[in-house]
Amino acid sequence: MDLTFSAAEEAFRADLRSWLAGSVPAAWREPGFWAGVPDGEGFELRREWERRKFDAGFAGIDWPTEYGGRGGTPGMKAIYDEELALARAPGTVNPLGLAFLAPTIMAIGTDEQKREIIRPLLRCDVIWCQGFSEPDAGSDLAALRTSGVADGDDIVVNGQKVWTTNAGHGDRIFTMVRTEPGSQRHRGLSMLLLDMHQDGVEVRPLRQMSGATEFGEVFFTDARVPARECLGGLGNGWSTAMLLLSFERGASGISQYTAFRKSYDEIVRAARALGRDTDPVLRQELGRRMVELECLRYHAMHVLTQVERGADLGAESSMTKLQWSETYQDLFETFDDLLGADAAVSTPVAGLDISALQSEGFWTRSVTIWGGSSQVQRNIVAERVLGLPR
Amino acid sequence: MFFALTDEQRALGETVRAFLSGRFDLTAVRAVFEDTAGDGHPLELWKSVGEQGWLAVCVPEEFDGLGLGLLDAQVVARELGAGAVPGPWLPTVLAGEAVRLAGSDAQRAELLPRLADGDLVATVALRGAGGAWDASGVAVTARPAPGTVTGIAAGSNGFGSEGAGGSDEPSGSGVFGGSGGLVGELSGTASPVEYLGVANLVVVAAIEPGPAGAAPGAGEVGLYLLDPGAAGVAVRPLVGPDGTTRLATLELAGARARRLPGSSAAALADLIRRGALLTAADQAGVAREALTRTVHYDRERIQFGRPVGSFQALKHQLADLHVAVTMAEHAVMYAAHALDAGLDDLELAVAVxxxxxxxxxxDATAAMIQYHGGIGYTWEHEAHLFYKRARRMYGAFGDPPAHLERVAALTVDSLT
Known part of the structure; x- marks a missing residue:
């Protein structure tokens, strides 16, 4: 065991930390700050900040320099994620593009796609949405019906996507479309890279139970996309999608621990303000949550080790998703437990503003659904890790 | 970053596993389990364990050990758990840790080589029945043995510090620890103590009198090397459901034992942490084995015309168990490393x-019974061997509620 980072990695941490100290305004670090900023305004603030971060050389940490990345190690990427969480830096405005699209393009994109897509994506000049889920194709992605029909050099797209993160801010969407009429299930699908700024694309915001509108519905009515703007080749959409989803790495687990640990500490402060921190039953609950949080931290180090060795995480990433999402959600059940009857109000309790924790608690209801629900993840673990029959 | 076992550590685990499957499989385990009148200590197995060096893992090379650490020891412990193996490996290794960490040079030189090769069977007696796993749970008291000059003269509480001079304890008294250590007279009880019936050496925790005029209970904690054959020692065998060990109560009435000079409340806490870690490793092995056996069975068992393992009611439970067992394995590895490296969060890590x-x-052994159906509830099936071992270890060196309270104390009370 060696749980240290290399000297180069620690030097990178020091540089980044120093840059973050000077670039993240104190007000942004207050819990609940972003909840108080109007959605569009907050998005532009974050986008501008992210551009400055790119210009300072702190973007695409483990991407090749030819695409505007830093050419760093997986360890540096883990440090980057952790330091941003520690600094309470704003979350990226281009999460789907950064996490999924860019690595997929680097792996199987055409030279033209690599050249034209990756750098603007990294600089947040182009915001990418993901168009996978449909009203009748959620966990069962292969049931999707959005159609694409060739018309000259273009493909004409009709249908509807839903739960599209950043739909209201998106410039382009990588979307799964059935391009072979009459095809079934996994066959005849293509991943198209479609411009959202056209008449055939309509976006309607969806309000979440937390009150925010981070995602929406996207309607395609004779929307057009050039056939060459297809990732992985026409008809190969399913394997492209599987490759893309495999980039959901657990390497960010250390930063998740950091972020969730901050939430844990906030919850402990709330318990203290309410005089509940000495309650033996609640202490057992808090202890249980911390056990799972610590396990997440150890697991994240295990995953990072695998990534550094170039191992294919495969179905193991389902275990990572289960551990972090269930732990995060359970943490806020403990928060509800300690609030007791005070959970009924959103106004300050015992001099403590709990509204930020309350909306974070609502948010945690979503984390066991998106990115593959816990039920789907358990099927994957059972079938592909344990080898239980379908 | 390297959070993983090395090739050597993995090879050690594979060696233990291969040895057990060839030389001490569940049939052999069952024979010990069902021989309730026996001492639970198969000598051929012990001899092999000693020859293979599995008792020597934590012993420094200068004392004929392998000079490795708890990260390596937990590899062995996991395999012994996976095999539900009987025998005093864990208490002997733990007694060795007490000698290594708190013993004098003379005590180390005398005892560690004999612990490393299996010549001595040792155990630890650290708490009284019903007590907590810390100094407050110790139900043995020590006082300086009359006639041991240094014992009386050395310090304000009668024990003084190490190196205060030689003892006049007559040779051949059966007291371990060579010359130079202080001798105490121990009275009280400790229970349950593993493999007391076959042990040649017992590390006993005892409360020592505080300085003159101090409040009751202000005393130090001493760790003593006891010969269970000494005068004033009684061993009362206990009956328990887990036949993969043997348990007894240790009763002491003025028994003489030599003190480990590095003794303190902190040394006791450290020893208990090491015991908790090795126990957790055994449990991780038990849990993984129970899960693996259950998955294999449920792949093959046909009901309603299909393998029962194809039903999501089972699949989801088994998937959750796989996550839980994997997290337990990671936590054991981290805690072992934290103890080996002296990390700042070692206390939290062990509790976790x-x-x-x-x-x-x-959970995994309970699921093993449930997901085998009726056959899993029979005496003939191996499920209860694992289940009973898991239940016994659940409370050893602190049960989950005690450790969760420790976690809360470390993360709630300390938050600024």
Whole structure:
């Protein structure tokens, strides 16, 4: 065991930390700050900040320099994620593009796609949405019906996507479309890279139970996309999608621990303000949550080790998703437990503003659904890790 | 970053596993389990364990050991758990840790080589029945033995510090620890103590009198090397459901034992942490084995015309167990490393590991019974061997509620 980072990695941490100290305004670090900023305004603030971060050389940490990345190690990427969480830096405005699209393009994109897509994506000049889920194709992605029909050099797209993160801010969407009429299930699908700024694309915001509108519905009515703007080749959409989803790495687990640990500490402060921190039953609950949080931290180090060795995480990433999402959600059940009857109000309790924790608690209801629900993840673990029959 | 076992550590685990499957499989385990009148200590197995060096893992090379650490020891412990193996490996290794960490040079030189090769069977007696796993749970008291000059003269509480001079304890008294150590007279009880019936050496925790005029209970904690054959020692065998060990109560009435000079309340806490870690490792092995056996069975068992393992009611439970057992394995590895490297969060790490592994082992072995159906509830099936071992270890060196309270104390009370 060696749980240290290399000297180069620690030097990178020091540089980044120093840059973050000077670039993240104190007000942004207050819990609940972003909840108080109007959605569009907050998005532009974050986008501008992210551009400055790119210009300072702190973007695409483990991407090749030819695409505007830093050419760093997986360890540096883990440090980057952790330091941003520690600094309470704003979350990226281009999460789907950064996490999924860019690595997929680097792996199987055409030279033209690599050249034209990756750098603007990294600089947040182009915001990418993901168009996978449909009203009748959620966990069962292969049931999707959005159609694409060739018309000259273009493909004409009709249908509807839903739960599209950043739909209201998106410039382009990588979307799964059935391009072979009459095809079934996994066959005849293509991943198209479609411009959202056209008449055939309509976006309607969806309000979440937390009150925010981070995602929406996207309607395609004779929307057009050039056939060459297809990732992985026409008809190969399913394997492209599987490759893309495999980039959901657990390497960010250390930063998740950091972020969730901050939430844990906030919850402990709330318990203290309410005089509940000495309650033996609640202490057992808090202890249980911390056990799972610590396990997440150890697991994240295990995953990072695998990534550094170039191992294919495969179905193991389902275990990572289960551990972090269930732990995060359970943490806020403990928060509800300690609030007791005070959970009924959103106004300050015992001099403590709990509204930020309350909306974070609502948010945690979503984390066991998106990115593959816990039920789907358990099927994957059972079938592909344990080898239980379908 | 390297959070993983090395090739050597993995090879050690594979060696233990291969040895057990060839030389001490569940049929052999069952024979010991069912021989309730026996001492639970198969000598051929012990001899092999000693020859293979599995008792020598934590012993420094200068004392004929392998000079490795708890990260390596937990590899062995996991395999012994996976095999539900009987025998005093864990208490002997733990007694060795007490000698290594708190013993004098003379005590180390005398005892560690004999512990490393299996010549001595040792155990630890650290708490009284019903007590907590810390100094407050110790139900043995020590006082300076009359006639040991240094014992009386050395310090304000009568014990003084190491190196205060030679003892006049007559040779051949059966007291371990060579010359130069202080001798105490121990009275009280400790229970349950593993493999007391076959041990040649017992590390006993005892409360020592505080300085003159101090409040009751202000005394130090001493760790003593006891010969269970000494005068004033009684061993009362206990009956328990887990036949993969043997338990007894240790009763002491003025028994003479030599003190480990590095003794303190902190040394006791450290020893208990090491015991908790090795127990958690055994439990992680039990849990993984129970899960693996259950998955294999449920792949093949046909009901309603299909393998029962194809039903999501089972699949999802088994998937959750796989996650839990994996997390327990990670937690055990981290805690072992934290102890080896003296990391700042070692106390938290051990509490996390013991709480998680205890729960995972109980859940996985309970699931093993449930997901085998009726056959899993029979005496003939192996499920109860694992289940009973997991249940016994659940409370050893602190149960999950105690460790969760420790976690809360470390993360709630300390928050600024």
């Amino acid at each position: 590991a013991k709480a998680k592994a205890s729960q995972a082992a109980r």
